[in-house]
Amino acid sequence: MRIDGKKENDRFQMLKNYLQLGNNKFTLKDYKEYNLDNLDSPLRITFNFYINNYFSKLKDEIFLNPFLEEYGLSDDLNDQRMAGFKAEYKSIDDVNITLKIPEGYQLKHVPKNENIEYPESYFNSIFIQKEDRLHLKYKFVNDFIFMPKENYRPLKTFQNKIIEFLSETISLKKI
Helix, strand or coil: CCCCCCCHHHHHHHHHHHHCCCCCCEEEEEEEEECCCCCCCCCEEEEEEEECCCCEEECCEEEECCCCCCCCCCHHHCCCCCCCEECCCCEEEEEEEEEECCCCEEEEECCCCEEEEECCEEEEEEEEEECCEEEEEEEEEECCCEECHHHHHHHHHHHHHHHHHHCCCEEEEEC
8 A cells, every 4th residue: 555645635545445354344533644754664554443343242152353454365376376476565564452341241262372473474463351451462574575486385374374363253251
């Protein structure tokens, strides 16, 4: 997503479109940009949002998948591709989410903390419960610009581990 040279309203709309992730219940409340004019530092964007009905309820349990991104779903890394893969830029997605545990519920299951590594990329996640809140911090780092074809299979294995982990849910049980 290239936002340099765009007006603030256009950047807000681009960010909103980028973050919707196919979920039309996503509402971006506000955002803040850091280092927009400092080309020697990475662009950092923080934002607040909410998603209506982003959970499933079955009897006295609530199930929620807290991961908002989908990593490793690129068809660009298939075995039929003849040339290496070129990324537009290196990237770091550093996400912090706080879930308020609804009154009358307690955590039943939280996915384990995870660290998945590949030589040019990594993904890690940390869940921390404090009082009536569950904090999730996860980071995905893509540290390559060019990926030779011979590295596709190990990278695809790395991505498949991430996809499997991202399908885990948090469950809350009514007390």
